[in-house]
Amino acid sequence: MADVDQRSAGVAIAAEHVRKHFGHVEALRDASLQASFGEVVALFGDNGAGKSTFLRVLQGIYRPDSGRIVVNNAQVALSSVRDAQRLGVDTVHQDLSLAPDLSVIDNMFLGHEVLRRRSLRAVGALDRRRMAEQTEAALRELSISLPSLRVPVRDLSGGQRQAVAVARAVMWSSAALLMDEPTAALGARQSEKVCELIRTVASRGLGVVVVSHDLPRILSIADRVVVLWRGATVLDVPSKGLTVPDVVATMVGYRQEAHE
Amino acid sequence: MVDAAVAEARDSLSNEVDTRAVPRSRWRELLATRASAIFLLDVLLFIVFTVLSSHGVFASLADVKALLLAGTEALLLAVGLSLMLGAGIFDLSLGANLVLSSVVGAKIINALAITGPNGTATHVGVAALAGVGGALATGALFGLVNGSLIAYARINSLIATLGTLGIGMGIAYVVTNGSDVAGLPTPLQQSFGLRTVGPIPLPALVALAVAAVAWLSVRFTRFGTRTLAIGSSRVAASRAGIRVTRYIVALAALAGTFAGIAGFIDISHYGSTVVNGHANDALNAVTAAVIGGTLLEGGRVSIPGAVWGTALAVILQGGLVVIGVSSYYQLMAVGGALILAVGLDRFTVQRREQG
Ligand SMILES: Nc1ncnc2c1ncn2[C@@H]1O[C@H](COP(=O)(O)OP(=O)(O)OP(=O)(O)O)[C@@H](O)[C@H]1O
Numbered sequence: 120m121a122d123v124d125q126r127s128a129g130v131a132i133a134a135e136h137v138r139k140h141f142g143h144v145e146a147l148r149d150a151s152l153q154a155s156f157g158e159v160v161a162l163f164g165d166n167g168a169g170k171s172t173f174l175r176v177l178q179g180i181y182r183p184d185s186g187r188i189v190v191n192n193a194q195v196a197l198s199s200v201r202d203a204q205r206l207g208v209d210t211v212h213q214d215l216s217l218a219p220d221l222s223v224i225d226n227m228f229l230g231h232e233v234l235r236r237r238s239l240r241a242v243g244a245l246d247r248r249r250m251a252e253q254t255e256a257a258l259r260e261l262s263i264s265l266p267s268l269r270v271p272v273r274d275l276s277g278g279q280r281q282a283v284a285v286a287r288a289v290m291w292s293s294a295a296l297l298m299d300e301p302t303a304a305l306g307a308r309q310s311e312k313v314c315e316l317i318r319t320v321a322s323r324g325l326g327v328v329v330v331s332h333d334l335p336r337i338l339s340i341a342d343r344v345v346v347l348w349r350g351a352t353v354l355d356v357p358s359k360g361l362t363v364p365d366v367v368a369t370m371v372g373y374r375q376e377a378h379e
Numbered sequence: 380m381v382d383a384a385v386a387e388a389r390d391s392l393s394n395e396v397d398t399r400a401v402p403r404s405r406w407r408e409l410l411a412t413r414a415s416a417i418f419l420l421d422v423l424l425f426i427v428f429t430v431l432s433s434h435g436v437f438a439s440l441a442d443v444k445a446l447l448l449a450g451t452e453a454l455l456l457a458v459g460l461s462l463m464l465g466a467g468i469f470d471l472s473l474g475a476n477l478v479l480s481s482v483v484g485a486k487i488i489n490a491l492a493i494t495g496p497n498g499t500a501t502h503v504g505v506a507a508l509a510g511v512g513g514a515l516a517t518g519a520l521f522g523l524v525n526g527s528l529i530a531y532a533r534i535n536s537l538i539a540t541l542g543t544l545g546i547g548m549g550i551a552y553v554v555t556n557g558s559d560v561a562g563l564p565t566p567l568q569q570s571f572g573l574r575t576v577g578p579i580p581l582p583a584l585v586a587l588a589v590a591a592v593a594w595l596s597v598r599f600t601r602f603g604t605r606t607l608a609i610g611s612s613r614v615a616a617s618r619a620g621i622r623v624t625r626y627i628v629a630l631a632a633l634a635g636t637f638a639g640i641a642g643f644i645d646i647s648h649y650g651s652t653v654v655n656g657h658a659n660d661a662l663n664a665v666t667a668a669v670i671g672g673t674l675l676e677g678g679r680v681s682i683p684g685a686v687w688g689t690a691l692a693v694i695l696q697g698g699l700v701v702i703g704v705s706s707y708y709q710l711m712a713v714g715g716a717l718i719l720a721v722g723l724d725r726f727t728v729q730r731r732e733q734g
């Protein structure tokens with residue numbers, strides 16, 4: 120985990136007027152959001168509103184058709200996941216975050232492997248001991264306990280897998296952490312834990328964007344709320360005073376309101 | 380009452396780490412693998428054939444050498460294919476690649492070495508080196524084409540390599556006009572193809588070295604981990620920032636290079652190409668890899684399994700001949716072993732899932 124405590128001011132991650140279409144589908148028409156360092160932004164929207172697509176644009180998986188992206192106070196052009204990773208952005212995806220046949224340790228370091236020193240480095244030999252130590256430390260810090268770090272992730276429960284995915288994204292993000300339905304596979308207790316975790320991560324100075332359908336829980340920990348409606352940002356306000364019915368009304372009823 | 384029970388259950392549960400999904404000890408894990416099972420089967424068959432063969436000739440040094448030599452090319456293909464399967468891609472064209480590489484290698488050698496009327500040849504060393512280079516380059520290029528079709532043109536690997544299988548064989552036939560390239564200088568056989576180091580044929584040593592390096596790569600390197608990650612979940616791998624297309628091209632080229640090595644071994648073993656002798660090689664490689672525990676779906680590779688799986692086919696082939704049973708039965712035996720191995724695995728996995 121990198122030093123983020125100093126960078127308490129400014130924009131961790133932001134997007135302005137992002138458009139993205141797939142064939143005939145306009146997944147994003149005019150999507151914007153901004154998360155400052157230390158801030159938790161909740162991104163709400165109906166099924167198919169474009170939330171996952173939006174996060175993937177911010178992670179460099181999709182290139183936007185138009186629009187501006189800012190990471191760490193600077194406008195950037197993300198042409199790959201690695202670009203975003205290099206800038207300290209990492210994501211917990213809604214699905215398919217982990218390689219089921221690999222161990223917890225190998226998954227935690229996938230794409231960030233630690234290599235042995237000297238000549239063994241040249242042939243890409245892994246330093247699994249260091250990787251194991253750092254994995255243990257990272258999981259301990261988030262009070263995630265797993266039966267073993269060496270079993271294939273396939274053998275873990277859905278919630279345990281989700282915990283690993285969250286821990287991995289936290290480990291590799293130093294500017295912004297993006298989370299797509301981080302609590303979807305979790306029970307009540309684990310969901311509370313993830314919420315605590317989100318606050319912890321933000322208090323360490325990261326900007327956090329959380330997509331969730333668990334409105335009450337996420338609303339209670341968010342600093343700002345952004346609502347996406349059919350690919351466009353229709354609400355971007357501080358969460359203070361906002362209620363769940365307000366949010367729901369915007370999520371599903373925007374069209375009626377707009378035409379009134 | 381209920382509250383108390385709930386509280387008690389919570390207290391006793393919450394402080395305990397869930398220990399159900401823990402790995403078995405190293406030894407138990409090793410013994411439980413398919414590779415170990417096939418290894419034991421190999422040993423068993425070896426003993427059975429030795430006992431059944433007259434005066435135990437099956438275990439004689441000459442026969443072991445023949446077995447090793449017979450398995451050399453198959454092992455090279457099986458190792459390359461295993462790596463590809465690890466990333467969830469397939470190669471049906473490995474046999475055609477072997478043939479084309481051997482033809483190119485043989486043509487180069489015959490063009491460079493000047494063979495006299497009494498069979499003596501000059502410039503064999505240079506010619507052989509150029510032949511190795513030509514065979515390996517052909518193999519690598521063939522693999523590169525496969526990899527590009529799979530990764531960039533996004534053609535299903537089965538279809539892509541089915542296509543290149545036909546194209547590769549076609550080119551080999553056109554180049555040779557349908558007849559084998561024969562009359563390679565005999566020093567080629569003496570100094571490599573039929574040479575032994577102690578009891579082990581030199582080509583077999585090469586194949587075993589390739590297998591050893593592949594095993595180390597799968598187990599202990601970033602290359603291996605990422606390969607398995609791609610086979611395990613291609614989307615997850617690319618989301619983790621892995622350049623999936625590059626890996627696929629590299630893996631296909633690597634397997635192709637191994638086929639090129641096998642092609643060179645083929646000509647230096649027989650002193651001629653064997654264009655029509657490799658039609659089933661790619662499928663045999665699949666059999667060897669899968670019998671040994673490599674998953675067709677990707678994500679799990681067993682190089683030792685490929686070694687023992689190759690050995691199984693070779694031992695059955697040689698053993699049945701030695702005890703006077705038609706080697707046609709070898710085909711049936713290997714086929715049966717494949718179905719049995721994979722079928723038993725399904726059975727045990729199901730049992731585990733049912734608790
Ligand atoms: N790769 C793609 N190709 C084509 N269409 C896509 C692609 N990805 C997303 N879409 C379309 O874009 C729209 C937005 O999808 P997206 O997954 O971003 O929604 P979401 O807000 O995350 O929904 P949910 O709450 O169900 O997760 C949908 O209509 C979807 O069909």
Ligand SMILES: [Mg+2]
Nearest residue numbers: 170171172213
């Ligand atoms: Mg989504």
